[in-house]
Every structure is written in C-alpha cells, then in structure tokens.
Amino acid sequence: MIRVKRRALSLRVFAKRRPPIVSEYIRRAAYFTVATVLCVLGGGNVAVAFAIGQRVQPERILSHASHQACATVVIGRVRCLATISTTSVSAPSKIIPATSGNGYGPTEFHAAYQLPCTPGGPVQAVCSTPSSYGSETVAIVDAVGYSSSSGTLESALGSYDSYYGLPTCTVANGCLNILNQTGATSPLPPNVSSGWSDEIALDVETVHMICQSCKIVLVEANDDMADNLAQAEVTAASLQPIAISNSWGSTADDPSLDGDFKYPGIAVVAAAGDDGTASNGQSWPADIPDVVSVAGTTLQLNTDKTWASETVWSGSGGGCSVAYTAPSWQTSLSDWATQGCSSGGRAFGDISADADPNTGAAIYIGSAWYIAGGTSLATPLIAAMYALAANLPTSTNAVTALYQNNSPAAFHDVTSGNDCTSSGQANCTAAVGFDTPSGLGAPYGLGAFQADPAPPTGLTAAYVSQTQLDLSWTAASASNGVANYQIYRNGTLLGSTAGTTYTDSGLTPNTTYAYYLTTTDTKGSVSAQTLALASGTFLPPDINQDGHINLLDFSLLSSKYGLSGSNLGRSDINHDGHVDLLDFSLLASKYGTE
Numbered sequence: 001m002i003r004v005k006r007r008a009l010s011l012r013v014f015a016k017r018r019p020p021i022v023s024e025y026i027r028r029a030a031y032f033t034v035a036t037v038l039c040v041l042g043g044g045n046v047a048v049a050f051a052i053g054q055r056v057q058p059e060r061i062l063s064h065a066s067h068q069a070c071a072t073v074v075i076g077r078v079r080c081l082a083t084i085s086t087t088s089v090s091a092p093s094k095i096i097p098a099t100s101g102n103g104y105g106p107t108e109f110h111a112a113y114q115l116p117c118t119p120g121g122p123v124q125a126v127c128s129t130p131s132s133y134g135s136e137t138v139a140i141v142d143a144v145g146y147s148s149s150s151g152t153l154e155s156a157l158g159s160y161d162s163y164y165g166l167p168t169c170t171v172a173n174g175c176l177n178i179l180n181q182t183g184a185t186s187p188l189p190p191n192v193s194s195g196w197s198d199e200i201a202l203d204v205e206t207v208h209m210i211c212q213s214c215k216i217v218l219v220e221a222n223d224d225m226a227d228n229l230a231q232a233e234v235t236a237a238s239l240q241p242i243a244i245s246n247s248w249g250s251t252a253d254d255p256s257l258d259g260d261f262k263y264p265g266i267a268v269v270a271a272a273g274d275d276g277t278a279s280n281g282q283s284w285p286a287d288i289p290d291v292v293s294v295a296g297t298t299l300q301l302n303t304d305k306t307w308a309s310e311t312v313w314s315g316s317g318g319g320c321s322v323a324y325t326a327p328s329w330q331t332s333l334s335d336w337a338t339q340g341c342s343s344g345g346r347a348f349g350d351i352s353a354d355a356d357p358n359t360g361a362a363i364y365i366g367s368a369w370y371i372a373g374g375t376s377l378a379t380p381l382i383a384a385m386y387a388l389a390a391n392l393p394t395s396t397n398a399v400t401a402l403y404q405n406n407s408p409a410a411f412h413d414v415t416s417g418n419d420c421t422s423s424g425q426a427n428c429t430a431a432v433g434f435d436t437p438s439g440l441g442a443p444y445g446l447g448a449f450q451a452d453p454a455p456p457t458g459l460t461a462a463y464v465s466q467t468q469l470d471l472s473w474t475a476a477s478a479s480n481g482v483a484n485y486q487i488y489r490n491g492t493l494l495g496s497t498a499g500t501t502y503t504d505s506g507l508t509p510n511t512t513y514a515y516y517l518t519t520t521d522t523k524g525s526v527s528a529q530t531l532a533l534a535s536g537t538f539l540p541p542d543i544n545q546d547g548h549i550n551l552l553d554f555s556l557l558s559s560k561y562g563l564s565g566s567n568l569g570r571s572d573i574n575h576d577g578h579v580d581l582l583d584f585s586l587l588a589s590k591y592g593t594e
Contacts, residue, residue: 066357066373068274069195070224070248077224078250080142080199081271082376083315083357088368091163103362103371104299104354106164106209109381111305113353114445118213119390120518120526122491123445127212129167133175134215136387138207139236139244140380143224146200147191150367153178153200153218160205160364169208169216176204177217181232183239189222196224201365202372203247203380210384217241226250226284230260233268242392243267245383246285247376253284253323262290267386267398267449269294271375272349273317276421277428277437286348287321292399293348294378295438296355297414307444312417312430312437313356316375319436320427321345329403333434340427340436347427350402351448352414352438353378382443389449391525393479402448406440409457409531410447414438446528453478453519455527456485456500461535463545466509469535471502478521486518488529496520510593512536512547541587543570549590557587 065087070080092102106125110117117127119136146153154170161168169175180188191197200218207216217239221232229248236244237260249271261268270286272295286293296316300308320341330336330347341347354360357373364370392398419437420428427436434440440448447455458474476482484496489504490513507513514534519527538545543553560571560579573583 066371068374069198069376070193071195078143078226078229078248079224080196080248080376081274081374081379082195082199082202082247082372083274083360083374084198084202084365085357085360085371088370089362091369092362102369103360104301105362106166108301108305109210109354109361112299112301112307113381113385113443114307114529114532115210115385116388116446117211119211119388122488122493123529124491126165127167130213133169133173133213136211136213136390137215137217137239137241138211138380138383138387139217139219139239139241140200140203140207140383141219141221141229141232141236141244141246141248142196142200142203143221143229143248144189144193144196145191145220146197147194148197148366153204156201156364156366157204157208159367161208163364164209166209167212175208175215177215179217179219179235181219181221181228181235183219183235189220192223198363198365198370198372199247199376202361202363202376203245205363206361206377206380207245207384207387210381211387214384214387224248226254226257230257233260237263237266237268241266241387242390243269243383243386243398245380246270247374247379249273249286249317250284251282253282253287255323258285258288261285261288264397265392265394267292267383267392269379269383269386269398271317271379272296274315274355274374274376275317276315276419277317277319277425282321282323283317283319283348286317287319287324287346289324289327289346290397290399292382292402293318293350293439294375294382295349295352295419296373296375296378297352297438297442298356298417299354299359299442307412310352310354310412310414310442312352312414312419313373314417314419316349316352316355316419316437318347318349318419318428318439320347327399329400330434333403335433338431339434347434347436347439349436350399350439351382351411352442353381385443385446386449389446389528391450391452391527393452396452398449401450402440405448405450406434407447410444410528411441412444413441445531447531450528453480453482453521453525453527455519455530456517457530459515459517459530459533461515461533463535463538464503466537466539467507468503468505469507469513469537471504471515473500473517473530475500476519476527478519478525478527480521480523480525483520483522483524486520486526488516488518489513507537509537510539510542510590539590539593540570540573541590543573543587545570549587549593553587554584554591557583 069082110125219232221228269292296313297310324346355378360373418429456473456476516529
C-alpha cells in the first residue's frame, strides 16, 4: 500500500575598470600628459572622465500566493507535485528586461541555463518551425486527462505557443501525441481532478518551450493509483523516447513496481517532492537509484535574463533513502562521507532546477495565465534538456552519466539554502560540492547530459591582430571517432574543422566575441557545447592589450616618449619609428574606450 506525500548565456558582462593602481608619481605624470594632450587637441577644455562599469543587477523576485494543485491526500495513491498561483496573472512580459514578475518563459530559461532550443543549435530562446518533429522524443506520464471549460490541452498549448512565438505543436503536425496507459489514442481517461489538468499543462508547455523540435508524447494513466502510473511508464518506455518526465510521487516505496522505471538509454526523470527533506527517507519513484531525481531551486536572474544565482528552494524534497543502497557513482564522490547518509542509503536528488513558485514558469491553463512551480516544473525542465543533448547511448544509465559529467563546465554548484522541515535536521542544507538538497547542482548548458561524444576542452583564443584571433582546443573523445568540430561565434556557426585550431579573421577592432565549440562524431551525433569563451581584438592604442584604454597605457607610452628605433613595440602607435606627441594624440582620442 502506498501512502502519498504532500508535495506538490552565460553572457559575460565587460564593465569598464577603474584606473589601475600605479604609483602616485606615475599617476600624476600620466594625468598631466593626458591633460596636456587634450588641451592641445581640444582648445583647453579638459574633461577626463573615469567611467566605472555597473554590474548587471538581479531582478526583483515577486511573491505570489500559490497552492498545491493536487492537495487531496488519499491513501494508496500518488499525487501531482505542481504548485500553481492561486489567481490568474496578466500575460508575462516578453520585453527584455521584464519587470512584470509574471513568470519565466523561453527567454529566461534558455538564457539562464544556456540552452539551445533544438539539438545542436546555438543558445537561443525561439527556433523556427522544424520540417518534422523528432527523432528526439520526450514522454510525459501523468494521471487522468486534461479538462477545461475553456478548451482542450491542444488549444491551451496553441495559445502558449502563439504568445511566445514558438513553433506550433499539435497532433496534426506530429509534435503532440496523447495516449492512454495501454498506448491507444482512445479512449482517453476522463478528467477527475483540476489539479492534474494544471500538472499536464505545466509539463507539456515546459517541455515544448525547452526543446521546440521535440516530439511530445503524453501518456495518461487511468487514475492516480501507482500500478496504473507504472503501466503508463511501461507504455512510455516502449516508444523509445530520450527521456520520460514524472512530476508526481509518493512517500511510500513500492519495490514491486521498480522495474517499470529502469531503462538503459532512456532518462527516467522524477520529482523529488515539495514538502522539504524526506525525513522518512522515501520519495518514490525519485529515490530509485536508476531514476534521475530532480530537486528544486530558487532561480534568480540578472535583468538581461542571464543566470544570477540559485539557492535551494525551501520546499524541495530530498534525503537519504531507507529502502535503496547508495550506488557506486555516489559512494565514489570525494565528499560522500559528509552527506550524512550513514546507513548507506541512496541520496536523492541528483540534479536540481528552478522550482520556487515565486520564480516559476508562466503557463497557460484554460483561458488564463498562471505561475507554476514545484519540482513538477524542475522535472520537465531536466527531461527536455536530456532530449536537447540528444545522444544518450542505448547502454548508458542516465543517472551514471550525470555523475561522470560532474564538473564546473556542466553544473552551477548550489551552495546555499536548505529544505529543512525542522531545526537541527541533518542532510538538508546546501554546501560546496554534492549535497542532498541540490544533488550535483543546476545545469549549465547540456554538458551534464551528454555521454558521447564529449565536447572539446581547453578552448583558448590568442590575439593575432586587430582583425584576427586564433582559436585552439584539446581534442574531444568519441566512441565512434571524431568527424569534426563546429565553431560558433556569438551563437552563429562560423565553420568546421577536423583539426584543433581555427583562425577567425575579418573581425572588428576593439570588439569582444563569444566563442564555443561542439563535436560531431562519425555517426552524426553532436555533443554539448564547450564552456563559452570570451575574447577580443584590440585597437593599437591598447598598448598592454588588456581590452581597456586607460592610464596604464599612457604610463607605458610615457616610458618610451622621445625614443626612436625599431624596438618601440606597440608604443609607436602610428608605426613611424618615433614615440612622440602624435602617438599621445592617437591614444587620447581613444581614451576610455574598450
């Protein structure tokens, strides 16, 4: 018998620096030189301004009243884990920066987690309509059917897509398929709970906004009994999706059904829960070792939608299992001994993503907008990321791949916040490295989900001239062999090469560019992208090539003032063999630029 638990780019900002710290003598001498040059050039009006860059500020998090969509507790059943705003909200802002506080959408999630919207593509929020949907498929398992007096699931999804400009996802165009627990298109189960309708809308809309070329299969169990949901899971797995999303759970384990959730090559993803740390060590099916257990965070963004911070959401589930032994990929962690699972139980969750209803997703239900959170949001977010990664090998355990890919290039380490349900409770506070409230952390790009081929590493950019940068990297590994690497500049594909170097020319002087690479193997599988690298070209007045034209460049130029010859380096800005007032004039004309 099952008792139910109540739970419901990286865009680098380059700011102008303060003048470097130099000796008072050099500082004054340089200032005098600058003032003199500007007086000569500008008729005596000296206006030297030191522009200090401003950090991108985090958005203000607005609080919304919310409720658990499936709040009724019935012994022997599972419950959905969506948390929905109590009242509808106005349509979310699509303007950057948004100030409405009415829920995150494609722009926010793709920028924060550095995601493409179709496998192998650049980081962006909206993709064009694909010629066909799939072969990347995400299956969603929920109980009963969607029902609303204002329309169908398909019409709600249509309104959502229209508002955000996403590719239309319908049954007719092959994007959406709705089946019963045995795999038939009819009869579909009736709706007996508005909460499950909310859950279904959240799951489907979230998957579609993250992977816009994915095919979505919704498998509806007859009711919320565990054995019927397990039957729906078997049906979902038979369709060979990349991932299966399960935004529901129970506080009692049912080992007799565990086999229905274990499929090498398919990422079975389940919500860890929404009532804080599971003190009883049970959160089924998320605590099954072969299931990817998803915990929740509070995701805060900068005003340009990039990632600002993530902390453990206070309602997130997680804990140490009393029924399942910790697998080797957890016990081999260097900090496993500090996790507090002294009985040797499996720690859950494994990974985390946004779940706080106050930083939740804008979803469309019936004929209105709501804000949805809970680990019900985090779960389809992660499932869709597996689909974007697109190449989990058939023999690979999806959970194992997460731990193998554990690195700063793949995860934001969540180091603060807790989901403690009582004072003095163990295993419920985030820390550096792995911890039970957040697992390995929150994803950064798709590196956490990519088993093979791997992205290249060690990407560097060397300055060559005002218009040229030379890129180099360390070769990637691929079971089927590397065919080539794709080079992206500012999200646009530049070209490809089978080697480990690439020259990018025709660049604009004094401009910073962002680069990343992907690997393609001999069978056409594409890796996740490398960690983004920012580098730039510099104008001749940037004597020390630090990307800034400031007092330090004047100091360096002053040290060679009045000299001539062939060893003047970049201080001879006009290349006439002399460092003189003309060079100072050229430097002064660019002072303060970057």
